[in-house]
Amino acid sequence: MLVRKIYMECPLCDKTHEIEERKRIVTTTLKGEKVAYEEHFYFCENADEEENEFETGAMTNANLMNARNAYRVRHGLLTSDEIIDIRENYGLSQVDMARLLGWGEATISRYESKAIQDEAYDTMLRLIKDNPLQALEFLKKNADKFSDTKRQEIRLKMVKKLDSYGREYLTRQTFESEYANYTEPDDSNGFTLLNIDKIEAIISYFAKEVANLYKVKLMKMLWYADAISYRENGFAMSGLIYRHEAMGALPVGHNSLMNLERVHVVEEMSYNFESMFHVHPVEGMDYSVLNEKEKKILDRIISKFKDYKAKDIVDYMHRETAYTKTENGAIIPFSLAKEIKEF
Ligand SMILES: [Zn+2]
Known part of the structure; x- marks a missing residue:
């Protein structure tokens, strides 16, 4: 023809x-x-x-x-053009792409021009196709194949490829990993396993009713939500685990908690140049993960503490048995939440 x-x-x-x-x-x-x-x-x-x-x-x-x-x-294998596309999508050279996957330096070059890849190699290439999180995993695993500068440069390219879904997944993973040692429902989590959807809904629920909600106050309100739920229903609401800290109860992983994609935090500077984390409601938040009983508990906490300053709620919490009976840095057991003050 x-x-x-x-x-x-x-x-x-x-x-x-x-x-x-x-x-x-x-x-x-x-x-x-x-x-x-x-x-x-x-x-x-x-x-x-x-x-x-x-x-x-x-x-x-x-x-x-x-x-x-x-x-x-x-055979359902990637074509050479598809392999080139995957590599160019990350902006990598043939050698860097081969290093990223832990392969010999000439491997990618061969697959793009003259050899058919084995099934196992094909699987690895598919893993990173359209999945920057997986690519970042490989970068971590084969970090020693790159100079520090090169690794940072590649890492940045991959992070840029993450869409909002990817970023959300990454921030959730980071937060969840802080709970990796707490996978059993017990006295430390109020017999509830970590539920990030619910935590995000609770925080946004508080924030839409409390105009000046900052991190310190929010942490206390979260503890009260879990403590009251535990006392009245026999299990906590969020699955968060709290430690006894100078400022009262503080959840394990509180920094990565504030970094979650669906926790809307704006960093502000106080008069003495300290960082303050102002918490706002999230537009379009799904509150259906909270049942009516739970919303009533949250409403009670809001009406009690709405106008409290951070210091007031910290002082208030300092007088709880759950605080006085635990050591600095120790996990606050929910069994002590039974003795919470009435309000
Ligand atoms: Zn001729």
Whole structure:
């Protein structure tokens, strides 16, 4: 089948004339299998029938590539163009991409131009395709393959690829990892396992009713939500674990808690240049994860502490048995929440 006509010097008849570029489907054997693929060639009508076809070097390479890609498609493997796309999406060189995956430096270059990848290599390439989080995992794993500067540069490129879903996932993972040692429902978490959806809903619920909600006060209000829920229903609301700290109860992982994508925090500077974390409601928050009983508990806490300054609620909490009976730095057991002051 005719592809196009080109006016060029013909190596078969040594004349410069119009030559046809043609294509046809041929078969070849790759990895012991017959594979059909599209082959391109030039046709000289002046030459004798025995030898009237020729290929340029570039054409031969392209034909071999077609054959390999036909094999790849049949076996559900990434084509060389798809491999190039994955690499370019991250802005990586062939060598850096190979290092990232822990492979020999020439591996990616070979897969893009002349060799068919094994199944295991294909699986790894698919893992990082459209998944910067997985790519970041590989970067962590093979960190020693890069200089510090290079690693930072690549890391930044990957983080930029994260969409909001990816960032949300990453911040949740970080927060969750702080609870990796607390996977059993017991007295430390009020027999409730960490529930991030609920924590985000509780925080936003408080923030929409309390205009000047800052981190210190929020932490106390969270503890009261869990303590009252535990006392009245037999289990805490959020699954947070609290420690006895100078400023009262403070949840494990409170810094990464404030970094969650769906916790809206604005950092402000106080008069003495200390960072203050102002908590705001999140637009479009799903409050259906809270049942009516829980919302009533939150409403009671809001009406009690709405106008308290941070110092007032800290002082108030300092007088709770749960605080006086625990040591500095210790986890506050929910069994002590039973003795919470009435309000
Ligand atoms: Zn010719």
